[in-house]
Amino acid sequence: xxxxxxxxxxxxxxxxxxxxxxxxxxxxxxxxxxxxxxxxxxxxxxxxxxxxxxxxxxxxxxxxxxxxxxxxxxxxxxxxxxxxxxxxxxxxxxxxxxxxxxxxxxxxxxxxxxxxxxxxxxxxxxxxxxxxxxxxxxxxxxxxxxxxxxxxxxxxxxxxxxxxxxxxxxxxxxxxxxxxxxxxxxxxxxxxxxxxxxxxxxxxxxxxxxxxxxxxxxxxxxxxxxxxxxxxxxxxxxxxxxxxxxxxxxxxxxxxxxxxxxxxxxxxxxxxxxxxxxxxxxxxxxxxxxxxxxxxxxxxxxxxxxxxxxxxxxxxxxxxxxxxxxxxxxxxxxxxxxxxxxxxxxxxxxxxxxxxxxxxxxxxxxxxxxxxxxxxxxxxxxxxxxxxxxxxxxxxxxxxxxxxxxxxxxxxxxxxxxxxxxxxxxxxxxxxxxxxxxxxxxxxxxxxxxxxxxxxxxxxxxxxxxxxx
Amino acid sequence: xxxxxxxxxxxxxxxxxxxxxxxxxxxxxxxxxxxxxxxxxxxxxxxxxxxxxxxxxxxxxxxxxxxxxxxxxxxxxxxxxxxxxxxxxxxxxxxxxxxxxxxxxxxxxxxxxxxxxxxxxxxxxxxxxxxxxxxxxxxxxxxxxxxxxxxxxxxxxxxxxxxxxxxxxxxxxxxxxxxxxxxxxxxxxxxxxxxxxxxxxxxxxxxxxxxxxxxxxxxxxxxxxxxxxxxxxxxxxxxxxxxxxxxxxxxxxxxxxxxxxxxxxxxxxxxxxxxxxxxxxxxxxxxxxxxxxxxxxxxxxxxxxxxxxxxxxxxxxxxxxxxxxxxxxxxxxxxxxxxxxxxxxxxxxxxxxxxxxxxxxxxxxxxxxxxxxxxxxxxxxxxxxxxxxxxxxxxxxxxxxxxxxxxxxxxxxxxxxxxxxxxxxxxxxxxxxxxxxxxxxxxxxxxxxxxxxxxxxxxxxxxxxxxxx
Numbered sequence: 001x002x003x004x005x006x007x008x009x010x011x012x013x014x015x016x017x018x019x020x021x022x023x024x025x026x027x028x029x030x031x032x033x034x035x036x037x038x039x040x041x042x043x044x045x046x047x048x049x050x051x052x053x054x055x056x057x058x059x060x061x062x063x064x065x066x067x068x069x070x071x072x073x074x075x076x077x078x079x080x081x082x083x084x085x086x087x088x089x090x091x092x093x094x095x096x097x098x099x100x101x102x103x104x105x106x107x108x109x110x111x112x113x114x115x116x117x118x119x120x121x122x123x124x125x126x127x128x129x130x131x132x133x134x135x136x137x138x139x140x141x142x143x144x145x146x147x148x149x150x151x152x153x154x155x156x157x158x159x160x161x162x163x164x165x166x167x168x169x170x171x172x173x174x175x176x177x178x179x180x181x182x183x184x185x186x187x188x189x190x191x192x193x194x195x196x197x198x199x200x201x202x203x204x205x206x207x208x209x210x211x212x213x214x215x216x217x218x219x220x221x222x223x224x225x226x227x228x229x230x231x232x233x234x235x236x237x238x239x240x241x242x243x244x245x246x247x248x249x250x251x252x253x254x255x256x257x258x259x260x261x262x263x264x265x266x267x268x269x270x271x272x273x274x275x276x277x278x279x280x281x282x283x284x285x286x287x288x289x290x291x292x293x294x295x296x297x298x299x300x301x302x303x304x305x306x307x308x309x310x311x312x313x314x315x316x317x318x319x320x321x322x323x324x325x326x327x328x329x330x331x332x333x334x335x336x337x338x339x340x341x342x343x344x345x346x347x348x349x350x351x352x353x354x355x356x357x358x359x360x361x362x363x364x365x366x367x368x369x370x371x372x373x374x375x376x377x378x379x380x381x382x383x384x385x386x387x388x389x390x391x392x393x394x395x396x397x398x399x400x401x402x403x404x405x406x407x408x409x410x411x412x413x414x415x416x417x418x419x420x421x422x423x424x425x426x427x428x429x430x431x432x433x434x435x436x437x438x439x440x441x442x443x444x445x446x447x448x449x450x451x452x453x454x455x456x457x458x459x460x461x462x463x464x465x466x467x468x469x
Numbered sequence: 470x471x472x473x474x475x476x477x478x479x480x481x482x483x484x485x486x487x488x489x490x491x492x493x494x495x496x497x498x499x500x501x502x503x504x505x506x507x508x509x510x511x512x513x514x515x516x517x518x519x520x521x522x523x524x525x526x527x528x529x530x531x532x533x534x535x536x537x538x539x540x541x542x543x544x545x546x547x548x549x550x551x552x553x554x555x556x557x558x559x560x561x562x563x564x565x566x567x568x569x570x571x572x573x574x575x576x577x578x579x580x581x582x583x584x585x586x587x588x589x590x591x592x593x594x595x596x597x598x599x600x601x602x603x604x605x606x607x608x609x610x611x612x613x614x615x616x617x618x619x620x621x622x623x624x625x626x627x628x629x630x631x632x633x634x635x636x637x638x639x640x641x642x643x644x645x646x647x648x649x650x651x652x653x654x655x656x657x658x659x660x661x662x663x664x665x666x667x668x669x670x671x672x673x674x675x676x677x678x679x680x681x682x683x684x685x686x687x688x689x690x691x692x693x694x695x696x697x698x699x700x701x702x703x704x705x706x707x708x709x710x711x712x713x714x715x716x717x718x719x720x721x722x723x724x725x726x727x728x729x730x731x732x733x734x735x736x737x738x739x740x741x742x743x744x745x746x747x748x749x750x751x752x753x754x755x756x757x758x759x760x761x762x763x764x765x766x767x768x769x770x771x772x773x774x775x776x777x778x779x780x781x782x783x784x785x786x787x788x789x790x791x792x793x794x795x796x797x798x799x800x801x802x803x804x805x806x807x808x809x810x811x812x813x814x815x816x817x818x819x820x821x822x823x824x825x826x827x828x829x830x831x832x833x834x835x836x837x838x839x840x841x842x843x844x845x846x847x848x849x850x851x852x853x854x855x856x857x858x859x860x861x862x863x864x865x866x867x868x869x870x871x872x873x874x875x876x877x878x879x880x881x882x883x884x885x886x887x888x889x890x891x892x893x894x895x896x897x898x899x900x901x902x903x904x905x906x907x908x909x910x911x912x913x914x915x916x917x918x919x920x921x922x923x924x925x926x927x928x929x930x931x932x933x934x935x936x937x938x
Contacts, residue, residue: 236512314798333777362754
């Protein structure tokens with residue numbers, strides 16, 4: 001029972017595996033009484049993981065063993081396919097019990113993932129009050145503060161004293177998502193301040209809330225973007241943030257656990273955009289190939305067609321390039337180096353913009369910094385390449401076409417290409433941010449297609465001058 | 470004063486700007502008394518932002534206006550350059566006051582960023598107890614649970630009752646980073662359970678902690694990677710997590726605000742690695758060009774040199790390619806399409822691995838999924854390209870070299886190249902994870918260099934067969 005006793009040889013993951021094995025054994029022995037008791041003691045996340053593991057056939061039956069409260073929490077921890085399975089195995093009244101026990105934001109999250117017929121059945125079984133709240137939430141724009149907030153918060157009045165406040169917290173606190181941050185509202189529900197349970201605990205029981213509360217509240221508006229909400233959470237180290245409507249009335253709170261999900265989502269979205277994909281709604285493991293195809297084909301198509309410019313350049317200089325054998329062989333390397341250099345700069349700038357580390361107004365400083373980095377990178381690569389072409393290509397591999405002049409042409413081109421790629425790579429995202437576009441779309445694939453064409457032109461003109469062709 | 474009153478036309482950011490202007494006016498009028506009062510009422514993050522804005526010359530003077538407690542919190546919210554400026558403007562005893570007021574984890578974070586001489590001075594001015602704790606923290610491996618934990622937590626004993634627990638929380642709670650999660654320890658400091666203030670508030674005052682506490686504690690070990698800590702926070706929706714040493718003794722706690730920083734750091738690190746950069750220690754805005762150069766040049770160099778294979782392939786087939794004019798012009802497009810397709814798959818798989826959405830054991834399922842996506846993408850691109858080459862290149866641009874057979878060669882190559890790129894793009898990260906490497910390094914640049922060479926070979930062999938050369 002007391003799993004912390006023998007810690008010398010264990011970490012948390014090993015302990016979990018051992019427990020899982022024991023549960024599995026109880027299930028195989030059909031010892032349902034013990035199984036139920038053990039599951040009730042466990043963390044809901046671990047129960048959900050165990051139930052997902054035992055397979056679709058046994059899962060609904062074992063899920064029914066859980067008490068109503070535990071069942072609701074375990075249910076909220078399931079992935080959508082398991083939630084759907086459970087919903088389909090339940091009677092309407094069982095379902096109603098679960099929905100009423102869930103936090104509103106969890107219920108809304110679930111609804112957004114379910115097929116229309118399931119949503120209909122869920123809404124039918126919920127009480128009119130719950131249905132009204134869920135409906136309201138479903139109408140806030142996706143990715144807005146309104147769509148991730150919950151209405152389960154503790155509200156106090158400024159004329160209450162500490163003792164009365166504790167009495168209220170004890171009375172209504174059981175089902176609230178957090179009781180540690182309490183929100184002070186006026187008679188017309190306008191947000192007036194915030195007070196923490198810590199303040200209350202450290203204060204005299206007769207102190208009035210008005211004296212204790214902090215009027216300096218960091219708040220969000222219902223339609224505010226969730227990314228801006230999560231930025232405020234990490235700036236101000238918050239645990240919960242009130243959400244107010246246009247009239248300043250408190251309509252809900254966002255808690256830190258939801259914000260962690262937002263942070264993960266937003267980082268994933270940036271990463272996907274940077275690799276030339278449309279952001280996906282669901283995790284990769286639950287996205288069907290056709291859906292993945294739809295997210296990937298637009299950029300692939302656009303980039304393939306844009307490469308027409310590079311083809312046209314190559315076609316029109318084909319005869320010139322044919323005059324000097326060996327020139328063509330280095331085109332892929334030059335384009336690759338340009339693309340990689342540009343992608344590095346773009347990635348660094350996009351991430352810094354999204355973390356608020358830099359602003360478009362810093363553009364000049366960033367260009368000056370990238371210019372110096374580009375010069376250093378370009379010169380290093382150029383020198384190494386010059387040595388490599390003479391030593392490896394000319395001397396060791398005996399490629400007679402690689403002369404000193406060809407090596408010089410390629411190496412000099414590298415300097416210009418890296419300089420160009422790094423400037424474009426840093427400027428495009430800043431420009432996008434400035435005109436209100438998402439800088440992440442100015443990322444690697446777009447920049448490499450652009451640098452491909454320009455790298456080729458640089459190479460051709462350097463060759464014209466150095467090789468007199 | 471009551472800034473929530475006129476909310477109709479305002480959001481939080483507008484309010485902040487207005488306040489900032491007012492502070493600036495007070496500073497210009499040298500109305501220090503009012504300025505001090507206003508700053509004491511504000512959130513520490515906003516005070517730090519204001520002080521950073523007023524410039525290095527006036528900042529230390531205005532900072533001195535703050536009370537000791539506010540000063541410590543504002544100090545923790547500064548970036549390292551501002552922290553250094555403040556430290557250099559302070560006497561030893563002022564400095565000691567600030568360090569003693571700071572949370573240990575904030576102090577350690579700061580020490581890690583300061584130059585050696587500043588650290589020496591800080592350590593000299595701290596009390597022996599604080600110095601001992603900070604020293605201990607500085608010795609935990611970077612990015613470990615030990616390095617991000619704090620020792621300011623509330624500990625209870627299981628024989629205490631609720632009333633006694635509240636008395637203890639009131640007595641020692643003032644300086645703790647969280648009082649809402651209390652940790653139950655045995656006489657030899659082993660972690661026995663956890664109890665929340667919510668449990669305490671909702672329980673009868675005479676209940677003994679042993680009956681209330683949850684023995685099912687999600688914990689971390691001091692040397693555990695911070696990424697694994699942050700994964701547990703989002704899985705279990707935690708606010709604080711205990712950290713135990715090898716003997717199971719409680720040595721500190723990690724709080725959710727530190728975990729949000731970790732999540733941001735880890736996402737940035739993944740993004741940097743995926744773009745072929747070494748992860749940076751500091752934000753872009755504070756990294757010097759030479760440092761950026763050092764992070765970027767290794768991969769650029771490696772990838773440039775790897776492109777030698779592509780050059781060798783091109784050189785050895787130069788004569789063959791020269792026989793059919795027009796073939797060379799489509800090489801960059803084919804390589805680009807291969808690189809972009811591979812990067813998409815690699816990015817999706819790397820991100821899913823890092824979020825725990827997929828495991829290396831799902832490899833077969835992932836390959837099957839990517840295979841179908843690749844077939845769909847390959848066929849679509851191939852068809853569109855065939856049409857485009859005949860319509861645009863041959864007919865509109867009048868490029869006689871682009872025959873139906875050349876269009877067929879390029880289009881058929883696209884199918885094979887996309888299939889190959891997507892399989893490699895998904896397999897390499899999974900393989901890396903399987904053998905214990907970081908999948909993020911198997912990202913876009915490496916994969917495009919690999920697909921460049923293979924794309925070229927595919928193109929050449931398809932041309933050999935279709936064009937009989």
